Amino acid sequence: MKVLVATTNMNKFFEIQSIAPSWIELLSLSQFEQVPKVEEYGNSFVENSIIKAVNYANFFQIPVIADDSGLVIDALDGKPGLQSARFMEGQPYRIKMTRILEQLKGVENRNAAFHCAASFYDPKTSILLSFEGIIKGSIALEIRGEGGFGYDPIFVPLHRTKTFGELPQDLKNAISHRARAFRGLFHLISSVFHSRGPMPSGDRAG
């Protein structure tokens, strides 16, 4: 089965490819010339990942997987959350992270979690599958490490002392919210498409 991954970020694409079962051939958005702009108006990671998957799938008429992720900080009422990418838009992540550390100055509850919702939609059968991965942890007292991307250098996973910016890439990729989301999603896709054969025919329309 050919499946389009709705991302132009090749790091993310290869991370997802390393988790995908061998019977799924992944395509990336960068292989297409014309790519529609999809507005993310959902109120949760799950909704936004579905909006992306469904819209790209209807446009390209092939199965699509898409994800939406963000950092949820308890003491900031869940912010930046859904706005993780758009928070202080245009500013480098070093500036965004500095702003978050300022907001948490003297705050004792530094609990936080990375969320990632991954969704699959096949426009031919109208089957939609989705799974959310979460990794809990806390916000470090300062920016640490050069690895990863986004907010990785201020996030310390539970039971660890190093930030996602300091941990080896392969370890981070094994335990991350994105890895959990895509492992769960590929498990669902396999359950539905690989082990039981196709849906009973004529079920959708006639």
Place this chain on the structure above:
Amino acid sequence: MKVLVATTNMNKFFEIQSIAPSWIELLSLSQFEQVPKVEEYGNSFVENSIIKAVNYANFFQIPVIADDSGLVIDALDGKPGLQSARFMEGQPYRIKMTRILEQLKGVENRNAAFHCAASFYDPKTSILLSFEGIIKGSIALEIRGEGGFGYDPIFVPLHRTKTFGELPQDLKNAISHRARAFRGLFHLISSVFHSRGPMPSGDRAG
């Protein structure tokens, strides 16, 4: 597995129950005293059914199935579509159907389709499954039949001459968009929860 059906319409509930596999025990919203109001701001049947399923599931903390459906008329640019229930809100369906027949007066293309998206969300595993059922047909020249509900008396399924309001209830329930959506959805739920055992543990968060 206990699953809440997000509807207070008992006709719909029993229709869904007749399709459900025996290992799923369905609960109805009318068994609960406090029911949250969920706003349907999606741009498709799939999105709206997911918004309902996810919000009710997070509120009640049990798996929920929800659906969203509507009548899509080609010559009216897909209307009433997502607005099928809210079109001329407060008016009886007889008045709504009369208005649609007026709008289609002299129009040759009377093609239409009933759509139903059915979604399942389990808040414990974060698994979300969705399937859309469609039945194609056309808009009759007049209101015919007393059976069914909503726009049934002006909808003639493809290869039939009677409207959904005239066809026997059990035949309508066997071929309807809602039956197709829920058959597909229960097939997905069975594939994921019944035939392969649970998801690998620890996949979501830790």
